[in-house]
Every structure is written in structure tokens, then in C-alpha cells.
Amino acid sequence: MELSVASAVRSCVRALRPLSGRPTRGAVLKDVLLGLFVWIPAALELGMRHWNAGPAAVVLECAAALAAVAVTVALSRPYPLVALLVSVPVSFWAAWFSLLMMVMSYLAGRRTATARPALLAFGAIGAVGVLLTPWAPRAWVGSVSMLMFTIVFLWLVGRYRRQHLELMSAGWERAGQLEREQRIIADQARLRERSRIAHDMHDSLGHELSLIALRAGALEVTPDLDERHRSAVADLRVSATTATDRLREIIGVLRDDSEQVPMEPVGEGVYALVERARNSGLQVILLREGEPAELPPMADRAAYRVVQEALTNATKHAPGAAVVVRLVHGPEETLVSVVNEPPPAGPLPVGARGRRGLIGLRERVRLAGGTFQAGERDGGWAVTALLPVHPEETDTAAAGHAGRTGGEEWSEIADHYRRAQRRVRWGLIALVGFPVAAGALLMAGGLVIMLYQSFVSAMSPEDYASLRVGQDRASVEDVLPPQEHTVPLRDDAPPEPEGAECRHYRSTPDFFDTDADIYRICLSGGELVAKDALPPITASIPDPAP
Template structure:
């Protein structure tokens, strides 16, 4: 039961991590929808749709926070790591606190998946906490190795002093929680005595395979048999709560993102001026001659360029392409009219 409590506590931390990431993404969706709502030339029913997307994204962020709050209350307070999740910062803080700790990093870890980066941070954080408790004067090494497929974290310390070794062991709940976090990302976790000291090793794949659930009575590194039936039911209930917590914002975010991207693509396609049509336009033409070949709406892109000055001059902008992956994406054609006469034609790069 103690081991299971530690696992549930770590799952609450994982849920909070998901809240931070998904809450940020949903906030960006709401921000984009708000900008779309204010776009010039937008029809009223499309403006209402953008407003609705923004409202739903904001509501999803609030609901996500409420669900995470309930989960944390049910599993006791689960303190998060520091806002700066860099391992250099973490090891630097430990060193400033008096630990003789050295950080070694092999390979490039700039593009780690967020779950791997957070799991590695938690492994180092918990391992250094244990060193501070049980071997505060021992030389400690944090070795992080990045390859194309996995990240390995090794934290090892030398023998503890006699005085520190007499301190009571806290029960290993933090290590059990780490085992649960590493397992959930498809990795492996080991810990135990090494060369008179202690070592913690975690292997974190960058693309974890599908995981089969661990049997209810499998409790690594601990003695004991199966859990009581009542506790297994409580664990299943907590698991369903966690799945709901994670999946609800994921699905909501995917739907909102898809709707917003779909609207942007449709809107962009209706503002594209065919290059062949542009090539046939001539300065001096009357607006009535060119109106029937112009797109339904103007593009929201406005490449920086000085507009012609003069009274009664108005300029219109039309996209060169609706394909985001086209090199011309963001470029625009500018047509300027004085009263009803075309006075300038420009192809502008963003």
C-alpha cells in the first residue's frame, strides 16, 4: 500500500506536468482565435465562430485546472519541481547547497520529448534529495547520455560518512514514484548499492513502445504480496480519473486546433490572387475592369512596405499562395487605387 501510494503521488505530478504543457497550448489556441476574430474583412458568422473557439479554449484551460486540483487533493500535495527545469540549474542549486556534485552530459538533448525531459529532471531531483539525506558529504556524479533513441540518467555517490549512515531510511517512496514515472514513459529504472555508495539508473526511450500494465502484485525492490481487493478498486478508480484528466484536454485541444487550422486554410484560399491574373493587370485600369477577377477577400498578411501617398489612394492586399509550406507563404500582391483607377501594382515579400 505504501508503494502504491507513492505511485499515485507520482501520477499526480505527471498530471500536473500535462496541465502545464496542455494549458500553454490551449492558451495559444485561444490567443490565435482572438487574433482571427479581429482580422479585417471577416464575415460576421466567421467572427462568431472564432469567438466561440476562443471561449471554448479558455473554458478548457479552466476545467483542466479544476480537474488537476481535485486530483492533487485526493493524492495529497504533490510539490512540483522548480520552474527552471534545466539539469544545469538543478545541479547548480545542489552544489550551492553544499553537495559535492558534478554534472556530465554526453550528446545533444535540445529536442527531447517533453515527457522524457521532465522524467530525467525528476530522476536527478529525487536522487540528489536522497544523497542530501543519506550521504551529504559523498562525492556525487550526475551523468546524462543522449543518443538518437534514448536518454540515460545515472546518479551515483560514494560511501556515506558514519554519521550520515546512521540516519533512518525514509522508506524509498520517492524511488518507487520514479519507477512508476519511468515505466509510464516506456523506460527502465534500477537503483541500489554500488562500490560502497549508491546508484540510480534510468533509461528513457524517446519513442516509448506500447506498455503492458504491470501486475497488481508486482512491487520492484520491495518485499510483500498482492494488494487488498478494496485498494485495487481504489487504484482502478484513480487510474480512470487520471486517464480522463489527460485525455479530455488532449481531445479538446486537437478539435479546437483542427477547427482553427481548417478555418485558416479556407480563409487563406479565398484571398489568393492567381499569378497569371496579376500578370494581366495594368496601371490605369478602372476598378470595374478588375473587380471580377479579384479574390472574395483580402489576406490578413501585410508585408512591411511603404504605401503610396496621396489623397483618395486605397490599397488592397491579396495572398500569393495558401500553402503554408510554399516559399511564397506570407508574400502578397498589393493593388492601389486612386478613386476607381488602378495606380500601382506591387509584389511584396514578407
């Protein structure tokens, strides 16, 4: 028992703690609009109710209502349950304040993290309702119904909305995490490809430097060379040897230890690669168009790597499928295309492709100043690279790539999330906002019409008292209001005089005054034949005096 009480006390203390974070300007603007949305119809109701008391009473009542709404809405962010408890007694002030209580119920479920404080608040509201009506069991039923449908139900709606948003946010966060992991994998693939480029540089430059050192050594031992030139050639040989050693050291640092030793022959071209793949059993055809142009070393090696990776992927993911390699040489660019047909045994499972090699190819082709595309085509797979013969500086492309994946941390998932939020927001506005706005306009129009009818169909008690039975019709109609008040009468109301034309008017222009009498004026034969002050339908008719 003591543990239960202590737990309840701790829940109450947690409920009284303010929620963290200061509201933004947008949140404050929403709160102001919410307060005005609730206060304006309630102020109209209170103004009509206290119209006869004078303008000062109306202004004072509306100002007090505005203060109550402002305090309740201001508490709804840091103390949502406290705002709900405040809105319950305020709802008895005016009928329109029930809307404030329902909104606070929804916001309490939307902004409260745990359910126990809210359950304690509901219990407190129900207990107070029972204590205020201890000898009225019928009132208990109404109190419980009000508690269930205007407070608990809307709190559950807000609670569901909070959990739905948390679940959706967790899903998007998970998607963002997967995207970040994929970005890391792509960065690793790019770095691995750059390591391979460094290795290619070592093979090509090291070979050229070795030839320079070899030729310098041969020149150094020539018998007819004088000492001055022999010394210069010796310095050249030493410099070439030193450059080769330094290049080997630098490439050794840059190279990934986990990278496999390349198995293809050094300096192998695309033609030799395709021939070697055909000899190994792969159904591959090489098509050449145009005069072969001499590509820069980076572009030439990129073309080789594109064909090599595409043939490897075709062997791995489409075994038995025919492959077509096309080399289209032009004066300014060379097109490298590798297309494989669908595998005869059907497509492999979806998870079979890691696509790290394609990421590395894209990076290599980009560094060579070209463009790269890869994707499905007619059930098979196509890899295409367009390499320039005279590449421009790649600083701009590299800067654009770094801006997309570097400091700005552009995220495709986050972009999709923002677009999804906008679609959901506008969809919610279209689904809920338009019907609510239309209903509010209809209600406002109906309220204005009823208020106008109450004004133009009201007869003051003084005018009613001035009328006399037997008075001529013309003088009676001069006193009557311009419009008649249409209201149902009680079944036990006095019957109308036979053959008379009866009209009904309100005794006050206050539409919300449910205790106002109904004046019935009956005319017949050009004179007033009867007048009655009937109680409203909600009141009982007193017995006639003996």
C-alpha cells in the same frame, strides 16, 4: 472440589469433540501408509505365533489386527486422544503394536490444542494399570516407565512440534502482514506519483491551451478580419478557455490534498535543476555525452524527476558527499544516472530511508516506457533510468505490472515460505527418513534371517522321539535338520557328555514361541550317545526325578 470435577468433565467433553475439517486425499493416503507400516510387521508376528494352528487361524488373526489398526488410525484425526486410548490395549496384542501406540501418542500431542484432556487420559491409563496389578508393586514401576517413555515423552515431542509450527506460522503471518503493508505504501507512492504526473500535464497542457486562447483572442480583434472568420476564432478561443477550465477541474480532483506545492520553477530542465542545486551548496557535477535528443513530454519529465529525487536523497542521506549526474543521449534512448559518493561522516542509520520516492520514480519511468534501477554502489548510492526517445505502447508493461500486484496477489513472503517449507520437508526426510529406512531394512533383513533359521533348524517332536541312544550316526543325521539352532543355554543345564559333538535344534519353527524346547543331540564315536529336551532360557529346569 465441585469446580475441579466440573472442569475435568468439561475437559473430557472437549476431548471427545471431533476436530474440525475433513481430511484431504493426501491425508487419507498418509493414514493408509501409516496403517500398513504398522500392520505388516505385526501380521508377520501374529502369523508366526499361530502358524501351527492352521492357515484359517492365521488369516483370521491378521484380519482382526488389520481392523484394529484401521479403526485406531481412522480415529487419530477426529479423535486423537480416543485413538491413543484404543492403541494402549491393542499394544498388548503383539509386540509390534507398541509402535502403533507410540505413533498415536505423538499424533495426540501434535493434533490436540490443549494439554488438560491429555493429562486426564494419562491419569486414566495409569489408574487402570494400577487396578489391574493391585498386589504387584514391581509391575507399577514398569507400568509407569512404559507410560512415561512410550506415551508421555512422545506426546511431549508432538506437543513441541505443534507449538513450533504455530510459532513459525505466526512469524510468517507477521512477515506477510508487513509485506501487505509495504505493498499498500508502494501503491500509495505510485498513486502520488501519478498525481504529480497529472499536475505536470496541467502545467504543460494548460500553458499550451492558454497560449492558444491568447492568440485566438488577439486574432479575434484584428480589424481586417471578416465576421465569418471572427466568429470561428471566437469559438476557438472559447473552446480553448473551456478546455483549460475542465483540465484544471480534473487535475484538482486527481491531485492529493496532502501533496506539497511544487517549489521548482515551471518548465525547469535538468541543466537548470543541477545549476540551482550547485548554487545551494551541493557538490554536483553534470556530465553530458551525445547530442541531446528531444524526448517525449513524459520521458523528459521523468528524467527531470529522477535527477531531482536523486539529488534530494543525496542531500538527505549523504550530506557532504559529491554527486555526479550523467546524461548520455543516444538515437533511440537517453541514460540518466545520478551517483553519490559515501557520506564523509559515515552512513546514516538504516531506518533513515523510506524509499517511497524511489517507488514513485520507478512508476513514472515505467509509465514513460523506460527501466529504472537504484541501489548501493561502492559505499554510495546510484540511481539509473533508461528512457526511450520513441516509446512504444505501455499497455503490455502496465498489464504485466497489474498482474503481479493485482488480482493474483503475488506475495514474495508466501513464495519464500513455500520454498522454506520444501527445504525443511526434504531436510527432515534426509535427516530422519534415510536412517529410519536403513534401520527398517536392517531389521527386516535380520528378521527374515532369523525366521529362516527357525524354519531350517526346527526338529519335530516325532523326529526327536524316533531317535534312540546308540543309533548309528548316518541314520541320525538323516533325521536332523539342515542347520543348527544357535541359542544360549541356562547355566544349570545338564552338562554335555565328555568328548561328544552336541548339536541344538528347536522343537517348533515358530520364532516367536518363547516356550519352545531346545533339543540337544550329542554324537560320539559314530553313534548317538545322548539326547536331551532342554527348556528355553526363560524357563526353569525341573528337578530330576528320584
